[in-house]
Amino acid sequence: MMSIFRKSVAMPAAENALPGRAEAMPVPATHFVNGNPLKPPFPENMQQALFGLGCFWGAERVFWETQGVYTTAVGYAGGYTPNPNYREVCTGRTGHNEVVRVMFDPAIISYAEMLRAFWQGDDPTQGMRQGNDVGTQYRSGIYTYTDAQQKDAEASRDQYQQALSAAGRDRITTEVVPAPEFYYAEDYHQQYLAKNPGGYCGVGRVGVPYPAAG
Numbered sequence: 001m002m003s004i005f006r007k008s009v010a011m012p013a014a015e016n017a018l019p020g021r022a023e024a025m026p027v028p029a030t031h032f033v034n035g036n037p038l039k040p041p042f043p044e045n046m047q048q049a050l051f052g053l054g055c056f057w058g059a060e061r062v063f064w065e066t067q068g069v070y071t072t073a074v075g076y077a078g079g080y081t082p083n084p085n086y087r088e089v090c091t092g093r094t095g096h097n098e099v100v101r102v103m104f105d106p107a108i109i110s111y112a113e114m115l116r117a118f119w120q121g122d123d124p125t126q127g128m129r130q131g132n133d134v135g136t137q138y139r140s141g142i143y144t145y146t147d148a149q150q151k152d153a154e155a156s157r158d159q160y161q162q163a164l165s166a167a168g169r170d171r172i173t174t175e176v177v178p179a180p181e182f183y184y185a186e187d188y189h190q191q192y193l194a195k196n197p198g199g200y201c202g203v204g205r206v207g208v209p210y211p212a213a214g
Contacts (some may be wrong), residue, residue, distance in 0.1 A: 009128035011136055014103060017080035018093050026182045027073070032062050032191035039184075046070050046103045048139040049114050049149070050077060050179050052141035053122035054130025055202030056098040057192040062121040063102045064191065068109030068214040071100050072191075075184045077143060078175075083183055089137050098137050101182050102137040108156055111149055115156040115211050118142065121208040122158070133202045140172075143179035151176065159211055167208045 027038055042048075053059035056074040064072045076084050079095030089096050104114060122130060124140040133176050143158075144150040153176045184190075193199050 003146065008135065012093050013098070014094050014095075016093065017095055018084065018088050018091070020081035020088070021083045025075075025085070026061035027184045027187055027190060029075075031064070033194045034071065038071060038073050038190065040206060042103050044068065045105060045107065047106050047111070048145055049102045049104065049111065050099055050131035050182060051102070051118050052078070052096070052099045052139060052143070053098040053159045053203055054117065055133050055200070056100055056185065056189065058198060058203030059098070059121065060100045060191065061201070062117060063100055063114075063195045064119055064194075066104075066109065066114075068104055068105050068113075070103040072103070073184060073200045074189050074192075075099055075101060075182050076137075077179075077180045077182050078125065078141060079180075086186055086189065090135075092135055092137070096137060096183070097139055097141050098185075098214045099141070099143065111152055112156070112213075115142070115153060119160050119210045121203055124157075124172045124174040125164065125206060127173045131202055134198065138202075140174040142174060142176045144176070145179050150176070153159070154196070156210075163211050164206065164208050169206060169208060191201075195199070 060074050076096035077099045078097040081094035086095045130138045142153045
């Protein structure tokens, strides 16, 4: 899929970003896999998380297959262009990352366990790329919604870095920052690998297990 796009590995300046539009991207009402809503309102007990793991097709599957996840959606975040479309993001001139937003039930799965799924679902040492997918839209990112999430994400990053360093691996390049605005991606991107089981999946793995709890 996206490995055909060889884009800049430098973030664009805000003043050079594409202008975008005011209209939000239309998306289906329900999740293709589990039938739950794709857009708010969500049940009050749900919490949200936002991750970038390279190509969002494979990244989304990592989470919809995780027990305790209520719904997932792919989109764009971390850039400058309002309501971008896929073609615009692929130019490298929006600054956005391909991300997956996850609504999860904290009574079933904790945010710490969500972070474990994230670290084991990508290679967080590659900078502005993931495997063969090169460009700012493929960067590794954890985008937090609360101070507690930020603290937990930073702690998990530092813990995983110790394991990677012990294995002789590179430094983590994952950005861990407060969540920017999330813009839904196009209909055909949502739950793509469920609709196209043989489709491209660019999720990579560093090959070093995340440290066991305790």
